Amino acid sequence: MDGEDGAPKSLMEEMYANGIEGVDDAPSSSTSTTIRKNRPIISGEQLDIEAYAALYSGRTKIMRLIFLADHCDNSGMQLEALRMAYDELKKGENTQLFREVVQKIDGRLGPNYSTDATWCAMVDRKANQRKDKLESELNAYRTNLIKESIRMGYNDFGDFYYAHGALGDAFKSYVRTRDYCTTSKHIIQMCLSAILVSIEMGQFAHVTSYVSKAEQTPEALDPPSIAKLRCAAGLAHLEAKKYKLAARKFLEVGPELGNSYSEVIAPQDVATYGGLCALASFDRTELKNKVIDNINFRNFLELVPEVRELINDFYSSHYASCLEYLGNLKSNLMLDIHIHDHVETLYDQIRSKALIQYTHPFVSVDMRMMADAFKTSVAGLEKELESLITDNQIQARIDSHNKILYARHADQRNATFQRVLQTGNEFDWDVRAMLLRANLLKHEYNLRASRKI
Amino acid sequence: MNLVEGLLTQIQGLSSTASDVLSLQNVLKQADESLHAESTRLLPFLDQLDPSKHSLGYLYFLEACTAGPVTTESASSFVLVIARFISSCVAEQIRLAPDKFISVCKRFKDQVLLLEEPLRGVAPMLTAVRKLQSSTEHLTTLHPEFLLLCLLAKCYKTGLSILEEDIFEVDQPRDLYLYCYYGGMICIGQKCFRKALELLHNVVTAPMSTINAIAVEAYKKYILVSLIHHGQLSTSLPKYASGVAQRNLKSLCLSYIELANSYNNGKIADLETYVQANMEKFGSDNNLGLVKQVVSSIYKRNIQRLTQTYLTLSLQDIANTVQLNSPKEAEMHVLQMIQDGEIYATINQKDGMVRFLEDPELYKTCEMIEHIDLSIQRLMTLSKKLTVMDELISCDPLYLGKAGRERQRFDFDDFDSVPQRFNI
Numbered sequence: 001m002d003g004e005d006g007a008p009k010s011l012m013e014e015m016y017a018n019g020i021e022g023v024d025d026a027p028s029s030s031t032s033t034t035i036r037k038n039r040p041i042i043s044g045e046q047l048d049i050e051a052y053a054a055l056y057s058g059r060t061k062i063m064r065l066i067f068l069a070d071h072c073d074n075s076g077m078q079l080e081a082l083r084m085a086y087d088e089l090k091k092g093e094n095t096q097l098f099r100e101v102v103q104k105i106d107g108r109l110g111p112n113y114s115t116d117a118t119w120c121a122m123v124d125r126k127a128n129q130r131k132d133k134l135e136s137e138l139n140a141y142r143t144n145l146i147k148e149s150i151r152m153g154y155n156d157f158g159d160f161y162y163a164h165g166a167l168g169d170a171f172k173s174y175v176r177t178r179d180y181c182t183t184s185k186h187i188i189q190m191c192l193s194a195i196l197v198s199i200e201m202g203q204f205a206h207v208t209s210y211v212s213k214a215e216q217t218p219e220a221l222d223p224p225s226i227a228k229l230r231c232a233a234g235l236a237h238l239e240a241k242k243y244k245l246a247a248r249k250f251l252e253v254g255p256e257l258g259n260s261y262s263e264v265i266a267p268q269d270v271a272t273y274g275g276l277c278a279l280a281s282f283d284r285t286e287l288k289n290k291v292i293d294n295i296n297f298r299n300f301l302e303l304v305p306e307v308r309e310l311i312n313d314f315y316s317s318h319y320a321s322c323l324e325y326l327g328n329l330k331s332n333l334m335l336d337i338h339i340h341d342h343v344e345t346l347y348d349q350i351r352s353k354a355l356i357q358y359t360h361p362f363v364s365v366d367m368r369m370m371a372d373a374f375k376t377s378v379a380g381l382e383k384e385l386e387s388l389i390t391d392n393q394i395q396a397r398i399d400s401h402n403k404i405l406y407a408r409h410a411d412q413r414n415a416t417f418q419r420v421l422q423t424g425n426e427f428d429w430d431v432r433a434m435l436l437r438a439n440l441l442k443h444e445y446n447l448r449a450s451r452k453i
Numbered sequence: 454m455n456l457v458e459g460l461l462t463q464i465q466g467l468s469s470t471a472s473d474v475l476s477l478q479n480v481l482k483q484a485d486e487s488l489h490a491e492s493t494r495l496l497p498f499l500d501q502l503d504p505s506k507h508s509l510g511y512l513y514f515l516e517a518c519t520a521g522p523v524t525t526e527s528a529s530s531f532v533l534v535i536a537r538f539i540s541s542c543v544a545e546q547i548r549l550a551p552d553k554f555i556s557v558c559k560r561f562k563d564q565v566l567l568l569e570e571p572l573r574g575v576a577p578m579l580t581a582v583r584k585l586q587s588s589t590e591h592l593t594t595l596h597p598e599f600l601l602l603c604l605l606a607k608c609y610k611t612g613l614s615i616l617e618e619d620i621f622e623v624d625q626p627r628d629l630y631l632y633c634y635y636g637g638m639i640c641i642g643q644k645c646f647r648k649a650l651e652l653l654h655n656v657v658t659a660p661m662s663t664i665n666a667i668a669v670e671a672y673k674k675y676i677l678v679s680l681i682h683h684g685q686l687s688t689s690l691p692k693y694a695s696g697v698a699q700r701n702l703k704s705l706c707l708s709y710i711e712l713a714n715s716y717n718n719g720k721i722a723d724l725e726t727y728v729q730a731n732m733e734k735f736g737s738d739n740n741l742g743l744v745k746q747v748v749s750s751i752y753k754r755n756i757q758r759l760t761q762t763y764l765t766l767s768l769q770d771i772a773n774t775v776q777l778n779s780p781k782e783a784e785m786h787v788l789q790m791i792q793d794g795e796i797y798a799t800i801n802q803k804d805g806m807v808r809f810l811e812d813p814e815l816y817k818t819c820e821m822i823e824h825i826d827l828s829i830q831r832l833m834t835l836s837k838k839l840t841v842m843d844e845l846i847s848c849d850p851l852y853l854g855k856a857g858r859e860r861q862r863f864d865f866d867d868f869d870s871v872p873q874r875f876n877i
Contacts, residue, residue, distance in 0.1 A: 389762045401765040401806045417816040424828050431835050433655055435621050435842060436629075437693065441660050442846075443623060449851065 047072075047332050049080050053088075055259075055266035059162070059200055062088050062097060067337045069104060079108055086113050093127060094165040095120045127164055134160060151180035158193060171197045171206075184220035187213070192225065195232045199264055204236040211236070227257035231265050235338060238273060243346065244281040250274030251290050255299045271300035273339060275307040279314060280349035284357070287315060319354045320373055326350065352388060359385075359394055359405060367403040378403055456487055461501055464510030471545075474509060478549055481513045488517040504538045508546035511538060516553045519560040528564040535561045536577040544584040554585060555594050562598050571606035578602055579611065590621040597631035604635055604642075612639040616648065621838075630656050630667040637674060641743065646682040653678060657702065658694040664701045670738070672702045676709045677743040684754045686713040708734055712747070721751055721776045752777065752786055753795060760796055760809040768805045780805060 049068065053061055065085040069078045082105050089098045102115045138153035154177040161170035174193045181187045191214035198206035211233045214221070221229075234249035251274050257267060278291050291297060291311060301308040306325050313322035326347060334340045358373070359365055371381045385405060388394045397408045460481070467477040488495070495518045504511045515538060519531060535557060547554050558581050565574035578599040585593045596615065603612035616636045623629045633652040640649035656671040679686045690699050703710060708731050715727045728735070728744055735744045755775040759766060768780035768787075777783050787807055790796045797810040814821070846852050 386762050390758070397764040398762060398766075399764040400767060400770060401804065406764060411811075414812070414814070414816060421825070421828065424832055428828075428832060428835060429651055431839055432619055432621075433651075433658070434693075435839065436623070436655060437658070437660060438842065438846075439621060439623055440626055440629065443626065444660060444662075445851065 046074075047077070047335060049077060049084065053081075053084055055268065056262050058263040059094075059165075060263055062092075062094075062101075063200070064337055066097075066101065066104070068335050071335055071340070079105075083109055083113060090116075090119070093123050093163045095123050095127075096165045127160075130160060147180045147182060151177045151182075151186065154180070155189075155193070158197075162197060167197055167201045171201065184217040187217055188220050188225060192228065195229075196263060199232065199235060202239075204239045207232050207236040223254060223256035224258070224260045227253050228261045228264075231257065231261055231270060234270075234273065235265065238277065238338060238342065241342070241345070243277040243342075243349075247274055247277035247281055248290070251278065251294060251297050253300070254296055267300055268303045269336070269338070271297070271304045272307055272333070275301065275304070275311055276339070276346050276350075279311055280346045280353070284315070287311075314350070314354065317357065319358060320375055322354065323351065323375065351384075352393065355384060355388060356393055359396060359407070363407050365405040367398075367405055370405070456484065457491060457495070457498060460484055460488075460510070461498060464502060464507045469506075474546060474549070477509060481510065485513065485517075488513060489520055492517045492520050499534065505541040505543060508542040509549060511542070512547065512550060512553050512557065516557050519557060523560065523563050523567055525567060528567050532561065532564050532568065532573065535564075536573070539577045539581045539584070542584065547584055548587070551585065551593075554581075558595055559598065562602060565602070566605070571602045572608065574602045575599075575606050575608055575611055579615070582615065588622075589618045592620045592623045592628055592632060594625060594628050597628055597635055600632060600635035600639060604638060607642075609639050609642045612636070613643055613645070616640065616652070626659065626661070627667075629659065630665065630671070633659075634667050634671045634674075637671065637678075641674070641678060646678055649678050650675070650682055657698060658691060661695050661697060664697050664705075668698060669702065669705050673706050673709050673738060673740060674743065676706065676713055677740060677747055680713060680716055680747045681743070681750045684750070685717060686710075712744070716747065716751060719751075719755070721748075724748060724751060753790060756786060756790060757796060760798070763809060765806050765808045768800075768807060771807065 047068075049065075052068075053065060056064060062085050065081045065088070069081040069085070072078055072081075082101060085101050086098075086105065086109075089101060098120065099115070102113070105113050107114060134153065134157055138150070138157065141149040141153050154173050158170045158173035158177070161167070161173060171194060174190055174197060177186070177190050181190060191210045194210045195207050195214075198204065198210065211229050214225075214229055230249050230253045234246045234253070237243075237246035237249060250270050253270050253274075257270065259267070274297065275291065278287060282290065292315060301311075306329060310322045310325035310329075313319070313325070330343060330347070333343050339346075355374070358370060367378055367381055367385075371378045374381065376384075382398060382400070382403075385394065385396075385398060389396060389398070395408055395410070396405050398405055463480055464477065467473040467480075495514055499511065499514055499518070502511045502514065515535065519535070523531075539558070539561075558578065562574060562578070565571055578595065582593060582595045582599050585595055599615065600612050603609060612635075616639065620629075620632075633656040637649045637652040637656070640646070640652065653671050653675040656668055657675055659668075661668065676686055690702065712724075712727060712731075715724050725748060728748060732741070735741050752775055756771065759771065759774060768783045771787065772778070772780050772783040775783065775786075777786065784800060784802075787796070787798060787800060791798055791800075797812055799808045799810065800806075801808065
């Protein structure tokens with residue numbers, strides 16, 4: 001008897017303990033030093049700014065670096081980010097942003113990184129010249145009424161404004177090209193430009209509308225563009241807090257994306273956003289079908305192995321390690337411009353789902369073991385369970401004396417009887433009140449009628 | 454004098470058969486004015502009439518006697534006379550002159566109140582009500598008077614017996630409002646909050662063309678009782694409430710609506726501070742007792758919510774969650790609720806634990822089956838009544854005329870095929 005207990009006991013212990021030994025799966029601490037290029041950038045350790053910034057190009061690189069600088073506590077990282085932003089801005093033409101970054105640096109990086117007034121003046125002068133040139137060209141084209149040239153003119157205007165940071169004007173110029181688009185390729189180009197500017201401006205309503213517009217001409221879309229559009233749509237849904245839709249969009253992004261959309265999003269981001277949103281909003285079957293068995297998405301997940309690990313842990317009920325990965329990732333996720341204000345909500349949702357999934361197969365659960373599995377105290381766990389029960393997401397009752405959670409299934413028969421009697425009473429009340437009111441109305445009507453006579 | 458004596462003989466002569474009584478009534482109607490002229494000297498003549506045989510005549514005389522202003526000396530003598538009359542009069546004769554009877558009873562009520570002995574008036578008024586109403590579903594003007602006396606005399610049980618009957622016919626809307634309002638107050642006094650809610654709801658949603666003070670006061674009490682009984686207040690009046698009520702009632706009872714909002718937030722401290730702040734206002738409306746009950750009901754509500762989530766809970770935890778001061782207080786509250794039948798639980802004093810039980814009703818007993826059977830029968834009679842009324846209205850020429858005229862305003866399906874021009 002005792003001998004037999006040996007083997008099953010350890011199995012049961014493993015089942016209840018839920019992956020406490022999973023802590024040994026160390027995050028990629030050993031591997032981060034090897035290959036820098038496509039190794040975990042969003043990982044559990046401190047963010048490697050150079051590698052992070054290398055993923056992006058264009059304006060978003062600068063915006064991300066500025067965001068990083070504003071939100072991280074480490075002054076070393078801050079200065080590093082600002083320095084890179086400065087260098088990047090010097091290569092461009094956006095003097096407004098340049099002045100902002102210089103203000104933020106505040107002279108801490110030495111004389112090389114201070115206001116370069118001559119450079120600003122030169123860039124502004126060149127900008128004015130270019131603007132005049134563009135205007136005159138555009139007017140010429142407009143008088144000639146050559147559609148293609150007018151379209152190119154407005155496009156150039158859009159590019160010019162975008163490079164100089166006048167996003168509103170850039171958007172307007174791009175949208176103006178719409179009247180002069182002749183082929184579907186032109187429309188796609190216009191939509192993509194409009195989407196890019198809208199994302200930078202943070203107006204995601206436009207993003208959604210232009211994505212749907214672009215998708216209406218499927219014949220001209222090549223796979224990278226389709227992937228780009230899906231990413232943009234996913235971002236829009238994410239901002240609108242529609243996590244399920246965002247997850248679905250991100251999961252549909254094909255591997256053709258590669259690095260082609262680096263002005264907006266990196267493949268690592270696709271994996272992270274998609275993975276987290278899916279975990280927070282999908283049910284178990286959908287999670288298995290669309291995420292774990294999804295071959296295309298697997299390529300993305302390879303880029304962020306921590307997210308891959310935590311999804312697998314969640315699916316196989318190793319909640320402790322899953323929540324630990326999440327905790328590690330949190331600090332870096334808070335530095336990302338798109339997801340930082342959704343991190344809390346997503347984490348709460350994932351935690352609730354974990355709690356619900358844990359209690360689902362059992363008739364009774366020992367709250368002490370559950371608290372260990374979730375790395376929290378029994379009192380804290382009791383509070384969390386109480387709120388879930390009150391929201392009717394778990395059907396159970398807590399035995400606070402013995403600290404056990406009992407599943408409770410409503411007694412249908414009693415509930416039906418109660419409802420029937422209650423409905424009878426309500427009917428009784430309503431009909432009597434109605435008859436009384438009808439009588440009053442009749443009386444009043446008769447009164448009025450008799451008065452008229 | 455001769456007139457009076459002549460009348461006396463006629464009354465004595467013509468009170469035997471129904472046809473005689475009718476002719477007597479005509480005579481009396483004509484003589485009414487002269488009777489009123491002699492009002493101060495009629496009292497001794499009453500002895501010559503027997504109230505049980507000559508009810509109609511007695512009534513006319515009595516009405517003329519009491520027509521003048523009420524004074525304390527006359528009050529006590531009149532009270533005796535009227536009480537004796539009410540108990541011995543004949544119902545059919547009384548119903549021939551209902552307004553006279555009503556005014557006599559009203560005078561009676563005034564006198565009883567003047568003597569500050571409302572209890573003396575309760576039983577006679579009850580008999581009066583029973584004799585005046587043509588059926589138990591009929592509401593007379595005397596009903597609210599009776600309830601008022603019950604309230605002032607604090608004998609609520611007698612009032613409740615009248616309230617048990619359903620009312621379907623009403624003479625005057627004002628009677629209904631007063632009846633339901635007083636009835637609501639009596640039920641609150643007896644702690645039958647469900648019935649009180651029903652009655653007050655009837656006042657608040659009754660058809661009315663202008664807002665009246667009774668409805669406003671009733672709405673204030675309605676809010677409070679709704680909080681006590683249901684723990685929440687529906688924010689809008691149902692669609693069938695009159696437009697006037699829907700527009701104006703809320704703005705006239707603002708502090709009560711604020712109270713309801715503060716209750717819904719669940720923070721006991723906020724609720725109590727709000728009540729303290731508006732103490733005089735509630736007091737001036739005579740609602741202070743109810744407000745105090747509202748505050749104590751919030752504890753009950755919170756404890757009841759706990760039964761949904763916990764199987765056992767320590768008294769200390771209950772005290773903390775419900776914001777009571779000590780486990781002893783929590784124990785008192787839980788004990789009270791168990792005794793009132795509001796929750797099912799057992800208290801284990803040794804461990805300081807409360808174990809919440811399921812509702813032990815299994816719906817298997819004979820009594821339950823009987824109860825369900827009776828309910829079904831009651832509802833079937835009610836449905837029949839509803840169908841009968843529906844048929845009556847659809848044959849009513851006034852209704853048909855209006856429906857025919859307004860046909861184009863409504864959907865075709867709303868009205869069964871009524872021709873457009875329907876003239877009778």
